[in-house]
Amino acid sequence: MDRFDRIYHLHTQLSAARRPVPAERLQREMECSRATLHRTIEHMRIHLGAPIAYDREHNGYHYDQAGEHPYELPGLWFNASELYALLASHQLLSATHPGLLDRHIAPLRRRIEQLLARRQLSWDDVAKRVRILPVGVRAPENPRFPAIADALLQRRRLHIRYHGRATDKLSERDVSPQRLVHYRDNWYLDAWCHLKQALRSFSVDRIQRATRLGDVALGLTDADLDDYYTTAYGIFAGAPTETAVLRFTPERARWVADERWHPAQESCWLPDGHYELRVPYSDPRELVMDILKYGPDVEVAAPASLRETVATRVRDTAARYG
Secondary structure (H helix, E strand, C coil), X not given: CCHHHHHHHHHHHHHHCCCCEEHHHHHHHHCCCHHHHHHHHHHHHHHCCCCEEEECCCCEEEECCCCCCCCCCCCCCCCHHHHHHHHHHHHHHHHHCCCCCHHHHHHHHHHHHHHHHHCCCCHHHHHHHXXXXXXXXXXXXXXXXXXXXXXXXHCEEEEEEEEECCCCEEEEEEEEEEEEEEECCEEEEEEEECCCCEEEEEEHHHXXXXXXXXXXXXXXXXXXXXXXXXXXXXXXXXXXXXXXXXXXXXHHHHHHCCCCCCCCCEEEECCCCCEEEEXXXXXCHHHHHHHHCCHHHEXXXXXXXXXXXXHHHHHHHHHHCC
16 A cells, blocks of 8 residues: 555545544554554645544544534545546446547546556556447437537426437427436437427437527426336336246356346246246337347246247247248
8 A cells, every 4th residue: 555545544544433543453454564654644744734633542543623624635535446446437438428528527637647647557557457348339429419418417408309210200309308328338318208298218329409498497306207217127118017027047047147137126046947037027129139139048938928029039030040
């Protein structure tokens, strides 16, 4: 642990403690000698204005401070692991939407680079060591994204021109943005559609034009949005009408048992080693695609309509290959 990490760790320990922290505990956790601990404390007192006091009774240290505002380290402080976590998060954002926040993050990035340099580390190390592999990303550099995000955060209505994939038709409509959702490497806008007078999801890459309006967006509660968007399976919204019962082979179960398909899923191991997964759904299209990718390692036990849909797709696939 270097000096910066020791300062950060000492500050964290003293800020969280309700009583003096024993010196032996600080030495052990900071991986340093008593002399190094004393030097760290003196450095914080002299150069960082830290009100560190010694308690003889507990042979420990605490912050001696009064008032409503507790002592905080001046400037921007992260330990090494937090710096790398922050940089990895920026890598993820850059991979999913290049350039989205680069202008806003630039000042913070320069400060982080300075902190890394003091540890003989580098921003470039993250790019080399952390790989983000988006799959099936659609239009990652969508120029409408900033306008959509701005209207969402400013709570203003949007006028959009939207080209629906399913209908292959253009439509113009006013919407009240509610949430931006990053799902399976693509962005969706959950919004109240004033044309349909209902909640809808719009694939951001299919929004051809987005103009922020002066009208305040219609606000809906988180509970209302969750009831509509998150109770059924996948990106298709609406209250669930069916529960899929899927049985995976013992070999595939070792992977599926660690996966979360839906917040309300139920599962159990069967006596023969198969794994049974139950997920609620309304529109089966996305669920069918996810079932098919497991091929012969999964069987739809119920409902009959879903079983027949999957069986038909399997027969059609086999027929295409002769």
